[in-house]
Amino acid sequence: MNTTRRKFLKTSAMTGAAVATIGTGILAPRHAMAAWSxxxxxxxxxxxxxxxxxxxxxxxxxxxxxxxxxxxxxxxxxxxxxxxxxxxxxxxxxxxxxxxxxxxxxxxxxxxxxxxxxxxxxxxxxxxxxxxxxxxxxxxxxxxxxxxxxxxxxxx
Amino acid sequence: MTDSIKVRAKVTGGVTEVKALINHTMETGLRKDAKTGQLIPAHFIQEVTCTHNGENVLTAQWGVAISKNPYLSFKFSGAKAGDTLKVSWVDNKGETDSVETKIS
Known part of the structure; x- marks a missing residue:
């Protein structure tokens, strides 16, 4: 039972992280990138x-x-x-x-x-x-x- | 990408010393994958911005030569304990993260 719970937590945490990454990628400030030579x-x-x-x-x-x-x-x-x-x-x-x-x-x-x-x-x-x-x-x-x-x- | 930045800011004698550690692979694009023999694509932080109460105090532009899990330290004046310091980074894939901390 414990292992199932652990697995569930791990999976949901990973999914959360992936979603966050995609979200921030779209919203990345373009003007900041332009300054990088x-x-x-x-x-x-x-x-x-x-x-x-x-x-x-x-x-x-x-x-x-x-x-x-x-x-x-x-x-x-x-x-x-x-x-x-x-x-x-x-x-x-x-x-x-x-x-x-x-x-x-x-x-x-x-x-x-x-x-x-x-x-x-x-x-x-x-x-x-x-x-x-x-x-x-x-x-x-x-x-x-x-x-x-x-x-x-x-x-x- | 939360919790990728650890930052500490402490004011002594009017000067605030900031120390930040960022979790990031900082891939150079020159390294080969040991299993496949393929080059691992470059993935590195390009810009780090530090603001105190909304005012920019340091902008760092980085290349691939900055070590994995980068460390950054600098000092500035004009802040007092309790002020907000924000540190954010953007990498070459457009990923980003930021953290706000209270100066102690």
């Missing part, structure tokens, strides 16, 4: 990714950007990366991984109230630099840090 995320080199995101590749190296990432990452599938920027008026932070097939990992757009700090976890296919690109007052600033990867994290 396919050209930038599909780009296979850093310059093309930057052109897709920011329209240019003129960057200044900056000591005011700090990248926190492990020196050696045992598992490339989960590499914790934090970027903090002390540059006044930081508008956005991009994380690029030149060692991957498509270098652009993420772009974070900040509001005027948001601090120049983001933290996330990324996949790295091999030992490579983690590059942070920051836009502040219409200019691009950059910094990088090398991460040694023992096991690549991009499948295959």
């Amino acid at each position: 396919k050209a930038a995320f599909d780009a296979t080199d850093v310059n093309a990714a930057l052109t897709g995101s920011y329209g240019n590749t003129d960057m200044t190296n900056s000591n005011d950007i700090e990248i926190k990432a492990p020196d050696i990452a045992e598992n490339g599938a989960v590499v914790p990366v934090s970027v903090s920027s002390k540059i006044a008026g930081t508008e956005s932070i991009s994380i690029l991984l030149p060692g991957n097939n498509t270098p652009l990992a993420a772009t974070f757009t900040l509001s005027s109230r948001t601090e120049g700090f983001v933290s996330t976890r990324v996949k790295m296919s091999k030992t490579a630099d983690v590059v942070a690109v920051i836009r502040a007052n219409g200019k691009l600033y950059t910094a990088k840090k090398e991460v040694k990867v023992t096991i690549g994290g991009c499948g295959g």
